[in-house]
Structures are given as structure tokens and as C-alpha cells.
Amino acid sequence: MKIGILVNEGPYQHQASDSAYMFAKAAIAKGHEIFRVFFYHDGVNNASRLTAPPTDDRNVVNRWSQLAQDHNIDMVVCIAAAQRRGMMDDNEAKRQGKDASNIAPAFRISGLGQLVEAGIQCDRLVTFGD
Amino acid sequence: MTDEMDMEEGGVVKKFMFVNRKAPYGTIYALESLEVVLISAAFEQDVSLAFVDDGVYQLMKNVNTDGIEMKSFSKTYRALEGYDIEKLYVEKESMEARGLTEDDLIVDVQVISQSEMGDLMNEQDVVLSF
Amino acid sequence: MLHIVNKSPSDRNSVDTCLGHVKPGSAVLFIEDAVYAATKGTVAEAKVKAVMPGVAVYVLEPDLNARGMQGRVLDGVKLVDYGGFVDLVTEHSTCQSWL
Incomplete structure (x- = not known):
């Protein structure tokens, strides 16, 4: 089946991102396709390549990047939510006149339409949040 | 699910x-939910x-956010009709x-019982909860 | 449909509200802090038991174990792992997360 995932909370503060990751991994193991993971609300913070968690803990951001690269998953960060919270890719940083970007590999910034599209295209859409 | 879809x-x-199960202003969920609805x-x-x-x-009349320096989004609920969201x-x-x-x-709403709401949810293809 | 809840029943009303909306033939899955709702002696016990004749109730075992609540699960509640979670999602036509 084609499955979409919505992540509404950032890393570490809530379990939402962890649960979504474990769910995605299990779905892939069962032969399902993860059509898209959409990061909304504080969930956009999952895309920060500047996180530096203790080395004996899981690395939430790297884990998502790796999973996306290994399985060709489209990971979309909501642009409106990202702009509010200071998440920028190179293009967006230039456009906004910021001196740095901070998006981790395999994440891309795009509009909310990508979430609605996932709802339309996927057989199931599963939300993880607070 | 496929049998419930219409092609248009x-x-x-x-x-x-x-x-929508969260109060406005204390958290951003109500506002960002409305943004998805509009898209x-x-x-x-x-x-x-x-x-x-x-x-x-979220639907209270007489909202006045002047004193908290946040933009009121009350009027957006009234504008939904213009987007054919009725x-x-x-x-x-x-x-x-x-x-x-x-x-x-x-705004004008349909008031329904919890049991009717449960039936309505059951009929949906995609449920997004904020 | 599949109802997914992730809040402790003694902290928020998500479990309560979910159980008020659930229809016979649907399923409820307790994950994260909602695993407490699947255990004995909580404020939610009577309400969970009340829906169980017509509604299948599941609890995510990794979350249950992470909270030291294994062995306290209500009779009739089924344990699933993440693979079982995926199966529940695909077996039901829609899912709703009660956040």
C-alpha cells in the first residue's frame, strides 16, 4: 500500500517523531511504500542538520535522512511552518537574506499542498503528534 | 476506500x-490547521x-487579540464559505x-451529537487531526 | 476505522473522547502515553471495557514495555508491535489520531 505520514512535533520533546520513524521502518519492512513524510507544526524541526544529540542516544534527524536515502522517501518540510521557526534551505535563506541554511540531507521544503496531495494519493495517511 | 471515491x-x-480539538492562541494548532484547510x-x-x-x-465571537500581539484568525472561519468549505x-x-x-x-455551523460525529468520521477517506 | 490514541487518560481527555466516538467494528490502538489506558486500575478502565464487546482494542507493546507496564494489561486487549501497528492501519480504511 501507499502510505503517507504526517509528523506534527519536533525531535526529542515528544515521542511523535520516534513513533513515526518506527512505523515507517515497519511499513517498509512489510513491503509498503512510504509515499511521503510531511513535517508540519514544530515537526519541521526534525529537519535541522544542526542538532547534536549525545552520542549514546538516537540521532532523530540523521535517522530520518538515512531512511529517506535508503528507501527513496520524499520528506517534505512545510514552508510556512518552517519560515516561522527558522528552518531554511539554501534557496530560502538567500531569498530571505539570511546568513545560513540548516536543512539536513534528504529533506526538502515545500508547500502545504504536498500534505493535501499525500492525502489524495495515498491509501492511508497516518498522523503522529501531540 | 476506492469504492467511495468519485472521479471528477x-x-x-x-x-x-x-x-479540531484544541483551543486557539495557547498553541498554534488551530491557526496552522486552518492554513491546511484553506490549501x-x-x-x-x-x-x-x-x-x-x-x-x-476556536469559533467564539468577540475575539480580541490586541492585548497579546497575535493576529486574530477568527474572520478566516467566516471566509471559508468563499472557498466552498461549508x-x-x-x-x-x-x-x-x-x-x-x-x-x-x-459562523453558522451544524450542531451534531457525539454519536453522529462518530458516524461522520467513519465515512471519511482522510481524517486529519490537529 | 482505526482510532489511534497517544495520551494518558489521567492527563488529557483524548482516550475519553475517542471512546465516545468509536463505532462497533472499529478498532482502537493505544500508543505512547495512551498505553496506560490499556492497563488495570486506571480512570479509563471501565470505559475501555465498555466498548470492548464491539470494538477491538490494541496496545503497542514496545511503548508498554518502555513504561514498565507489561503484565498489567486488561483482559481482552491485544498486544501488537510496530509491524502489527502497520497491519492495523492497512486493514482499516481510515485512521484517525486523537492527539
């Missing part, structure tokens, strides 16, 4: 329900909004448990 103008029309209108889907629990507080359901039990009546709300 070559595109898929799904039943989308946005379930969904562009996709010509069959959209419903449900207001349950503290979500009914299915607004408020749960009777939630409203009554908060001492509210339909007259306290900024």
Missing part, C-alpha cells in the same frame, strides 16, 4: 475531515471541519460542556 474532472475527490480548497476535495472538545472555543460540524456535547450555545459562535 479527471481528479480524485476524497472526503477529508479536519478535526485543501484548491484541490477541490470534499472537505468537512469538525470542532470537538476545546476545538469549539461543512462545519460542532459537537453538541462539547459545546454544552463548555456552557456555550450556537449563538456564541462566529
Whole structure:
């Protein structure tokens, strides 16, 4: 089946991102396709390549990047939510006149339409949040 | 699910329900939920909004956010009609448990029971909860 | 449909509200802090038991174990792992997360 995932909370503060990751991994193991993971609300913070968690803990951001690269998953960060919270890719940083970007590999910034599209295209859409 | 979908103008029309269960301003969920709702209108889907629990507080009349330096989004609920989003359901039990009546709300809504809300949810293709 | 809840029943009303909306033939899955709702002696016990004749109730075992609540699960509640979670999602036509 084609499955979409919505992540509404950032890393570490809530379990939402962890649960979504474990769910995605299990779905892939069962032969399902993860059509898209959409990061909304504080969930956009999952895309920060500047996180530096203790080395004996899981690395939430790297884990998502790796999973996306290994399985060709489209990971979309909501642009409106990202702009509010200071998440920028190179293009967006230039456009906004910021001196740095901070998006981790395999994440891309795009509009909310990508979430609605996932709802339309996927057989199931599963939300993880607070 | 496939049998419940209609084909219109070559595109898929799904039943989308946005379930609002959180009060406004204390957190950003109500505002960012509304942003998804507005985007969904562009996709010509069959959209419903449900207001349950503290979500009914989002529809209060007389909102004045001047003193907290936040933008009020009350008027957006009134603008939904212009986007052809006309299915607004408020749960009777939630409203009554908060001492509210339909007259306290900024838009025309359909007040339905918790049991009817459960039936309505069951009929959806995609349920997004914020 | 599948109802997913992730809040402790003694902290928020998500479990309560979910159980009020659930229809016979649907399923409820307790994950994260909602695993407490699947255990004995909580404020939610009577309500969970009340829906169980017509509604299948599941709890995510990794979350249950992470909270030291294994062995306290209500009779009739089924344990699933993440693979079982995926199966529940695909077996039901829609899912709703009660956040």
C-alpha cells in the first residue's frame, strides 16, 4: 500500500517523531511504500542538520535522512511552518537574506499542498503528534 | 476506500475531515490547521471541519487579540464559505460542556451529537487531526 | 476505522473522547502515553471495557514495555508491535489520531 505520514512535533520533546520513524521502518519492512513524510507544526524541526544529540542516544534527524536515502522517501518540510521557526534551505535563506541554511540531507521544503496531495494519493495517511 | 471515491474532472475527490480539538492562541494548532484547510480548497476535495472538545472555543465571537500581539484568525472561519468549505460540524456535547450555545459562535455551523460525529468520521477517506 | 490514541487518560481527555466516538467494528490502538489506558486500575478502565464487546482494542507493546507496564494489561486487549501497528492501519480504511 501507499502510505503517507504526517509528523506534527519536533525531535526529542515528544515521542511523535520516534513513533513515526518506527512505523515507517515497519511499513517498509512489510513491503509498503512510504509515499511521503510531511513535517508540519514544530515537526519541521526534525529537519535541522544542526542538532547534536549525545552520542549514546538516537540521532532523530540523521535517522530520518538515512531512511529517506535508503528507501527513496520524499520528506517534505512545510514552508510556512518552517519560515516561522527558522528552518531554511539554501534557496530560502538567500531569498530571505539570511546568513545560513540548516536543512539536513534528504529533506526538502515545500508547500502545504504536498500534505493535501499525500492525502489524495495515498491509501492511508497516518498522523503522529501531540 | 476506492469504492467511495468519485472521479471528477479527471481528479480524485476524497472526503477529508479536519478535526479540531484544541483551543486557539495557547498553541498554534488551530491557526496552522486552518492554513491546511484553506490549501485543501484548491484541490477541490470534499472537505468537512469538525470542532470537538476545546476545538469549539476556536469559533467564539468577540475575539480580541490586541492585548497579546497575535493576529486574530477568527474572520478566516467566516471566509471559508468563499472557498466552498461549508461543512462545519460542532459537537453538541462539547459545546454544552463548555456552557456555550450556537449563538456564541462566529459562523453558522451544524450542531451534531457525539454519536453522529462518530458516524461522520467513519465515512471519511482522510481524517486529519490537529 | 482505526482510532489511534497517544495520551494518558489521567492527563488529557483524548482516550475519553475517542471512546465516545468509536463505532462497533472499529478498532482502537493505544500508543505512547495512551498505553496506560490499556492497563488495570486506571480512570479509563471501565470505559475501555465498555466498548470492548464491539470494538477491538490494541496496545503497542514496545511503548508498554518502555513504561514498565507489561503484565498489567486488561483482559481482552491485544498486544501488537510496530509491524502489527502497520497491519492495523492497512486493514482499516481510515485512521484517525486523537492527539
